[in-house]
Amino acid sequence: MRDFARLIKRLDTTNKTTVKVQALADYFQSAADQDKVWTIALLSHRRPSRPVNTTLLRTYAAELAKIDLWLFEDSYHIVGDLAETIALVVPQIQEVLEAKSLTAYLEDIIWLKKQEDEVKKAYLQKHWSGLPYYERFVFTKLLTGGFRIGVSQKLMTKALAKATDLDEDVLAYKLMGNWDPATISFQDLVLAEKAGDSDSKPYPFYLAYALEDSLEDLGAAADWSAEYKWDGIRAQLIKRNGQIFLWTRGEELVTDRYPEFEVLKETLPDGTVLDGELLPWIEGDIGSFNDLQKRIGRRTVSKNILKQVPVMLRAYDLLEYKGEDIRHLAFEQRRAYLEETLKGQAEDVLSISASLPFEQWGTLANARAKARLVKSEGLMLKRKDAPYRVGRKKGDWWKWKLDPLSIDAVLTYAMRGHGRRSNLFTDYTFGLWTENDAGERILVTFAKAYSGLTDAEFKQVDKYIKNNTIERFGPVRSVVPHLVFEIGFEGLALSSRHKSGVATRFPRILRWRTDKTIQEANSLDDLKKMIP
Amino acid sequence: MEMNNAVGQLFFLKWLYFMSSSGNHSRSSADNINRKTPLLVFNDKGIYCPIADIYIDAWRPVDKCIITHGHSDHARYGHKHYLTHHNNVPIIKHRLGKINVKGIEWGEQVSVNGVVFSLHPAGHVIGSSQVRVEYKGEVWVFTGDYKLQDDGVCQAYESIPCHAMITECTFGLPAFNWRPQAEVMEDINTWWADNAAEGKTSIIFAYSLGKAQRILKHLNTDLGKIYTHGAIEKMTEVLRSIQDFPTTELITRETQKKDLLGQIVIAPPSAHGSPWIRKMVPYETAAASGWMAFRGARRRRAMDRGFVLSDHCDWQGLLQAIESSGAEKVICTHGYTDIFSKYLRSIGLDARTEKTQFEGEVLESEKEAV
Numbered sequence: 001m002r003d004f005a006r007l008i009k010r011l012d013t014t015n016k017t018t019v020k021v022q023a024l025a026d027y028f029q030s031a032a033d034q035d036k037v038w039t040i041a042l043l044s045h046r047r048p049s050r051p052v053n054t055t056l057l058r059t060y061a062a063e064l065a066k067i068d069l070w071l072f073e074d075s076y077h078i079v080g081d082l083a084e085t086i087a088l089v090v091p092q093i094q095e096v097l098e099a100k101s102l103t104a105y106l107e108d109i110i111w112l113k114k115q116e117d118e119v120k121k122a123y124l125q126k127h128w129s130g131l132p133y134y135e136r137f138v139f140t141k142l143l144t145g146g147f148r149i150g151v152s153q154k155l156m157t158k159a160l161a162k163a164t165d166l167d168e169d170v171l172a173y174k175l176m177g178n179w180d181p182a183t184i185s186f187q188d189l190v191l192a193e194k195a196g197d198s199d200s201k202p203y204p205f206y207l208a209y210a211l212e213d214s215l216e217d218l219g220a221a222a223d224w225s226a227e228y229k230w231d232g233i234r235a236q237l238i239k240r241n242g243q244i245f246l247w248t249r250g251e252e253l254v255t256d257r258y259p260e261f262e263v264l265k266e267t268l269p270d271g272t273v274l275d276g277e278l279l280p281w282i283e284g285d286i287g288s289f290n291d292l293q294k295r296i297g298r299r300t301v302s303k304n305i306l307k308q309v310p311v312m313l314r315a316y317d318l319l320e321y322k323g324e325d326i327r328h329l330a331f332e333q334r335r336a337y338l339e340e341t342l343k344g345q346a347e348d349v350l351s352i353s354a355s356l357p358f359e360q361w362g363t364l365a366n367a368r369a370k371a372r373l374v375k376s377e378g379l380m381l382k383r384k385d386a387p388y389r390v391g392r393k394k395g396d397w398w399k400w401k402l403d404p405l406s407i408d409a410v411l412t413y414a415m416r417g418h419g420r421r422s423n424l425f426t427d428y429t430f431g432l433w434t435e436n437d438a439g440e441r442i443l444v445t446f447a448k449a450y451s452g453l454t455d456a457e458f459k460q461v462d463k464y465i466k467n468n469t470i471e472r473f474g475p476v477r478s479v480v481p482h483l484v485f486e487i488g489f490e491g492l493a494l495s496s497r498h499k500s501g502v503a504t505r506f507p508r509i510l511r512w513r514t515d516k517t518i519q520e521a522n523s524l525d526d527l528k529k530m531i532p
Numbered sequence: 533m534e535m536n537n538a539v540g541q542l543f544f545l546k547w548l549y550f551m552s553s554s555g556n557h558s559r560s561s562a563d564n565i566n567r568k569t570p571l572l573v574f575n576d577k578g579i580y581c582p583i584a585d586i587y588i589d590a591w592r593p594v595d596k597c598i599i600t601h602g603h604s605d606h607a608r609y610g611h612k613h614y615l616t617h618h619n620n621v622p623i624i625k626h627r628l629g630k631i632n633v634k635g636i637e638w639g640e641q642v643s644v645n646g647v648v649f650s651l652h653p654a655g656h657v658i659g660s661s662q663v664r665v666e667y668k669g670e671v672w673v674f675t676g677d678y679k680l681q682d683d684g685v686c687q688a689y690e691s692i693p694c695h696a697m698i699t700e701c702t703f704g705l706p707a708f709n710w711r712p713q714a715e716v717m718e719d720i721n722t723w724w725a726d727n728a729a730e731g732k733t734s735i736i737f738a739y740s741l742g743k744a745q746r747i748l749k750h751l752n753t754d755l756g757k758i759y760t761h762g763a764i765e766k767m768t769e770v771l772r773s774i775q776d777f778p779t780t781e782l783i784t785r786e787t788q789k790k791d792l793l794g795q796i797v798i799a800p801p802s803a804h805g806s807p808w809i810r811k812m813v814p815y816e817t818a819a820a821s822g823w824m825a826f827r828g829a830r831r832r833r834a835m836d837r838g839f840v841l842s843d844h845c846d847w848q849g850l851l852q853a854i855e856s857s858g859a860e861k862v863i864c865t866h867g868y869t870d871i872f873s874k875y876l877r878s879i880g881l882d883a884r885t886e887k888t889q890f891e892g893e894v895l896e897s898e899k900e901a902v
Contacts, residue, residue: 014836015834075871417828
């Protein structure tokens with residue numbers, strides 16, 4: 001475990017991807033095989049289930065530190081991470097425990113889950129008092145959750161490829177699916193060759209830039225094709241040798257999370273690669289991104305959630321046709337093959353993103369104005385004669401998104417951030433004016449946001465909050481209403497679950513309105529008028 | 533170390549002399565002060581002794597002010613008369629320019645209107661004091677900023693028995709537990725040696741008064757040369773009259789990048805990310821601060837390394853200081869005041885919080901106004 005803790009420390013002390021990959025590759029070259037399997041599991045969200053609930057963890061840690069629970073809780077609110085708080089408050093060690101492998105610790109954790117509380121307590125307190133600070137932190141992290149060290153499955157796979165000289169995409173395929181780190185060997189998981197290993201190999205995505213200039217600057221309207229821009233997850237769907245593979249833009253293989261596409265095994269021809277958007281498809285209509293979030297990151301999909309939030313792929317490009325890479329062909333040509341390929345496919349699972357007919361640029365502006373009504377976030381413009389390029393390239397694809405809706409609101413509550421923002425108040429709640437029953441003008445909460453300010457602005461607002469706190473509720477503070485911010489959001493819907501009666505989609509801070517007093521902030525009625 | 537009466541009297545006269553404008557006035561108004569008024573109060577200008585009409589570490593200009601130490605949130609510009617430990621005199625003169633300042637010894641008693649003031653080592657930085665205030669047998673202590681650990685640079689902290697203690701609590705959370713200085717310095721020296729082996733320059737960020745000299749004093753000079761930023765060099769130069777430090781070399785326009793490879797540079801936190809630093813590639817950066825105990829703080833600062841080293845008390849240090857003083861009444865000034873005073877009440881002390889403008893150890897660079 002010492003080398004694993006050292007690895008986590010190295011990963012945690014750098015922001016450079018190359019250094020992270022190197023640290024992981026070094027580890028994969030030197031660690032014991034079974035520790036490697038567990039490391040892969042931990043970094044791809046396959047940790048054993050939590051053996052001890054957090055209430056007990058807090059109680060046992062506070063007891064060991066000889067402090068009251070309230071003091072532990074207050075410390076936790078400031079530190080911002082449970083495992084870190086525990087590692088910090090428990091007394092410094094007197095005698096170091098004998099070293100154990102990472103695998104041994106994880107076996108302990110699996111065993112621990114079934115034990116009586118007294119056994120759990122004794123085990124935890126023994127290890128907290130017998131491990132040096134950083135190992136104590138990593139040990140506790142194994143019990144509580146993700147490491148938040150900026151290592152994606154993709155980055156981990158890259159490092160493993162570097163350490164084993166295996167192809168990265170082949171590795172990604174090997175690591176997907178349901179394997180159990182407690183039983184599988186490194187040989188079986190990583191090294192053994194499997195038939196069809198490279199069938200899953202995706203193409204790099206071509207990414208568009210946001211349109212900066214006017215449409216006229218793009219040249220003749222006739223050279224361009226337009227379609228709506230969908231607000232889901234960019235994905236590549238592959239059918240080869242009777243198998244289906246689904247990749248997302250983070251180049252993560254997620255086939256097993258979306259069983260909807262299984263049916264395409266029968267109907268889609270082999271040697272087909274589609275580029276499109278993964279969208280929630282609820283009762284014949286596109287759902288909201290909030291719906292889709294219920295599916296993202298969920299490894300095992302229950303029948304209930306499958307019924308609640310089914311997904312579909314809205315395809316807009318074809319990269320491989322009859323087993324042949326056709327990315328060099330003109331968009332228009334690929335589009336023709338795409339239409340041909342999608343004919344007769346189950347439309348509730350796979351549909352085409354329609355082309356918008358237009359002869360003049362002016363017509364497009366009208367289409368864009370209607371984007372919100374068809375649940376899209378704007379338009380995509382693609383040059384008809386362009387090939388499918390690699391990565392983000394200017395010139396052939398442009399996204400022409402809708403401007404966000406916005407409103408001026410008053411900062412009313414603040415909470416400390418997490419991770420690199422712990423100890424700074426960076427999570428804010430905003431209010432709009434309304435009248436209560438007595439006819440008084442009051443602020444009602446309408447949205448929370450924690451992004452959109454610069455570090456310098458966060459620091460200034462943090463200082464204001466610390467000096468102008470009215471009341472504290474655990475980690476939350478109510479603040480003297482004084483600061484006004486312009487809040488942007490993508491959509492609005494009536495909601496009975498929100499105090500204001502309105503739910504906003506992706507609220508974020510657009511700017512700090514230092515020029516406005518709180519009296520000049522908007523009202524809830526102003527917001528309701530924006531609901532389509 | 534108590535002063536004998538004759539010497540005490542002498543300084544009482546001097547004190548009155550340099551504050552001659554209000555000497556008689558304070559005596560007559562003192563009689564009108566209700567004895568229920570605490571010996572020290574907090575007003576909008578600072579910590580104030582109404583009977584003696586004297587402030588301690590005032591944040592607005594006042595007539596007479598006792599200064600605990602040279603950091604800018606405690607030693608401010610604009611007072612008419614300053615009284616401080618004599619080791620702090622060159623420091624505040626360097627920072628504040630021409631001021632009317634009087635330096636005294638540890639334990640030397642200064643009486644004003646029946647109130648006896650004396651300064652005692654706080655162990656925070658060179659010349660840092662606690663202020664002991666006694667009136668008719670009642671003793672108050674204002675700690676200023678302090679730490680219990682002997683850092684080998686400044687006079688070590690001395691526990692003062694008192695009835696009421698006004699304490700800072702910058703790190704008043706059980707999450708803060710300092711390791712012994714020798715271990716942290718060993719880490720810093722190892723880090724320097726590792727960087728040197730890779731042909732890189734080591735840049736460590738530390739306050740120009742206090743932390744910089746504490747690190748400097750304990751660097752392993754066998755590893756190479758120690759370079760400094762101007763702010764650090766100037767302050768260290770001032771302190772060399774009080775304490776011995778290894779030789780340092782100021783970085784100037786003439787300093788070549790290759791001269792710095794493998795060496796260590798001590799710079800103020802405000803230099804982080806500046807063009808001055810960027811010229812030194814390849815380098816590794818580190819910060820030395822109590823806040824480096826927090827992973828979030830380490831990552832926010834985007835430092836390659838964070839060493840947990842503070843000139844303030846950790847949790848146990850604060851508790852130990854309060855316990856050994858025997859104080860029944862504790863007033864917490866800056867830091868995690870609410871949590872810390874709540875804890876003190878839970879163990880039976882009469883504890884509360886007072887708002888001041890002291891900042892304690894600030895993570896970012898705003899304190900470094902040199």
